[in-house]
Amino acid sequence: MGRIKREDYVKAIETSLAEYVPEKALPQQKLFNAMRYSLLAGGKRIRPVLLLEFCGLCGGDQEAALPFACALEMVHTYSLIHDDLPCMDDDGMRRGRPSNHVVFGEAQALLAGDALLTAAFETMLSEESINNAGAEKAAAAAGTLAKAAGAYGMAGGQEIDLESEGQSISADMLLKMDECKTGALILAAAKMGCILAGADEKQTAAAVTFSKAVGISFQIVDDILDVSANEEALGKPVGSDAEKGKSTYVSTMGMEKAQEAVRELTGTAVSALDVFGKDGQYLKNFAGRLANRKN
């Protein structure tokens, strides 16, 4: 039964990511370089950390959960690479560095994204991962990620984004878009942690409430930062939503109400964790840090 110390989460995730997508893989070395460029570019690792923590809170084997945590980060990274492409958002900067396609070219970036999405499932469904997690848990967790990333989840949210560019959309549609585009993977992280730990209904319900609230709050903070952040801290240009005519929480409800919504959602998330007693404190702090982040 492998436990991972909380202070070692990010290190464990990054070490494993680097192993799953190795440096030497001839004759496809360039593909692996492009995958690693974005996958190992830092980032907050929010989704894998959530998975590991919920798995631990519910008494699961965190070592066995590590490939699933890494898979979440691979899916998240693929979505960033494809979203940044010229035919999508055409963003040249990401995490303070040139976007994948700026460095490697469009074709290579497209393929690196494809390969990362596929690698997520390869990683979760390797013989070793299946053996360590158990086939039932592995299949259910991988299925949960697939659903969250697909046409009814993250890709579906991207579709709404694509169709609504340059026009203002209703508050309802904005919420639906963000529930899909940002919320689905964060919710999947919590659910997968619970599945892998064999959590009970009460624990799972708390994880779902927490991660749904955090998912939307996270997107509202993103929208706020796009207006108000320090560009250097953010690692990408400020004001890009407005420039592209995108509807955001700030544009639909105003800055003050957006900030109020973050406070309320964070409160909801924090309260949900009470079922975990004082073990829930780590995620309470985590939610607080996400609400007050500067990038």
Place this chain on the structure above:
Amino acid sequence: MGRIKREDYVKAIETSLAEYVPEKALPQQKLFNAMRYSLLAGGKRIRPVLLLEFCGLCGGDQEAALPFACALEMVHTYSLIHDDLPCMDDDGMRRGRPSNHVVFGEAQALLAGDALLTAAFETMLSEESINNAGAEKAAAAAGTLAKAAGAYGMAGGQEIDLESEGQSISADMLLKMDECKTGALILAAAKMGCILAGADEKQTAAAVTFSKAVGISFQIVDDILDVSANEEALGKPVGSDAEKGKSTYVSTMGMEKAQEAVRELTGTAVSALDVFGKDGQYLKNFAGRLANRKN
């Protein structure tokens, strides 16, 4: 224990594909339209047919295997959509119709490909699919497809293709490229059929020998057709490999030796099926038809 009649394979596959990617899925209707445009555009359905047949030959439940067969076709279709994009092969025609991005635009085609790749795993790892196939078989089969589609398989082959465009490559590298780009999914089809049926070692070894030979033969025939086919029958322009300066079997070994290789590989494939006795006849004919196809 669901069996599917051989003459009903393609109908069963196409009916299921249309159900897995449904017509009405608001507010992401456009995404589903783009996915269906390429997924339901006909095609030979070679990979899902191989999976169903090997599953049946080895005594498996073909109804339970159907989602896995459909997943193979989704992965194949995503790869065609992305390969046709302007930044990749920039092909405007596919299966006698305008390519996905010509009809729906680049961003939508990119997203439709992403969503189809994801839908493959969603389909294999739905609660229903896992229950019907059993978690161990479902996880192993889905893992096999992930590996075949990823950076060491199909995406890796695409990488070699990308890097070698405009320059001639060695016969060895050409073989490696095609083993990855075309062979990996065909091999996965056979392996997945065996996994889902719980095939024994002898059956699996025969399926592997058959599908490896058919996979390379299939690509050589593709290369031959690119030089010699009737454009209308082919559904896409003839001579596009040469125009793009791509190395092919015809350019490296000449037409005569390429045709000889197809005969030899088909012979190898057919012989491997002897372990299945007279039940193997269907796939023997199948291999023969693939060798002599006109598109």
